[in-house]
Amino acid sequence: MDRAVARSFALLECLVRAGEPLRLADICQQVDLQKSTAHRILRTLGELGYADQDSAGRYQATLRAWELGAGLIADHPIKRAATGFLQGLHRTTGETVSLTLLSGDDVLYLDKIIAPRPVRFKTRIGSRAPAVLTAGGKAILAARPDADEIIARAATRQPLDIPALAAELEEARRQGYARSGFSPGVTSIGVAIALGAQPAQAALSISAPTDRLTAKSHKIAIDALLETGARMAEALDSR
Structure with missing residues (x-):
């Protein structure tokens, strides 16, 4: 298993399941990652359109993940x-x-x-x-x-x-x-x-x-x- 890919998906799943914006510290605790690693993954997810930050600096999943899932379920x-x-x-x-x-x-x-x-x-x-x-x-x-x-x-x-x-x-x-x-x-x-x-x-x-x-x-x-x-x-x- 590719650890980098696994970590990225674990972090994205964490954001999706949270139901509310999360602080970086809370994300790190839930997915057991160091802040530097989590921040790097979050930055990449943001560039790809799967995550963003609110005005308080908290992270949340975007509707990009929903688009993929909705298309799969509809069919x-x-x-x-x-x-x-x-x-x-x-x-x-x-x-x-x-x-x-x-x-x-x-x-x-x-x-x-x-x-x-x-x-x-x-x-x-x-x-x-x-x-x-x-x-x-x-x-x-x-x-x-x-x-x-x-x-x-x-x-x-x-x-x-x-x-x-x-x-x-x-x-x-x-x-x-x-x-x-x-x-x-x-x-x-x-x-x-x-x-x-x-x-x-x-x-x-x-x-x-x-x-x-x-x-x-x-x-x-x-x-x-x-x-x-x-x-x-x-x-x-x-x-």
């Missing part, structure tokens, strides 16, 4: 296929709906439609979360033969009750959907999107405040998810 076949299904799911349930894709041991949020009565979420479009913690991620893992490997790697990075998680995945296989309380006070339900004989890679999920989910709305959400997931998988298989 993704799962993202293109899911748009209409997400909108229909949102109309049926009135709650927040998300499209996630397995990326390594995480799920990446490709799309999200927020409910009119929103709640505070940990995730947004473009963000990642460990697959073992989210409803969509658990639904995907329940449908994959390599789930145990992903769980084992995740357990080295965070405390996990592996027997309890295994029981959740087994229940998800029986029911066809998974649950999660990844965001405090929010219940999420997810279904994996099967792509023929390939291992599941994507999932649709619905998220709502736990105290807003009545028995009736809970059943509506599950039925809508199962139906939408099956229709989306059929649409993808026919392409």
Whole structure:
């Protein structure tokens, strides 16, 4: 691995994920670089149009990185296929709906439609979360033969009750959907999107405040998810 390239990407990712301008000292601490090295990389990123400084001398990412990512996501076949299904799911349930894709041991949020009565979420479009913690991620893992490997790697990075998680995945296989309380006070339900004989890679999920989910709305959400997931998988298989 080229260390210079790796450092440059680590620094750019730091700026993108920060969500706010950062001081040089904070950047150095987060990416473990000396100030002279970080300053040199920031200067290069600035010349290339990927970073700039505000009036207080703090650094932030520009929209150049967004342009690259937006172009990539717009052409993704799962993202293109899911748009209409997400909108229909949102109309049926009135709650927040998300499209996630397995990326390594995480799920990446490709799309999200927020409910009119929103709640505070940990995730947004473009963000990642460990697959073992989210409803969509658990639904995907329940449908994959390599789930145990992903769980084992995740357990080295965070405390996990592996027997309890295994029981959740087994229940998800029986029911066809998974649950999660990844965001405090929010219940999420997810279904994996099967792509023929390939291992599941994507999932649709619905998220709502736990105290807003009545028995009736809970059943509506599950039925809508199962139906939408099956229709989306059929649409993808026919392409």
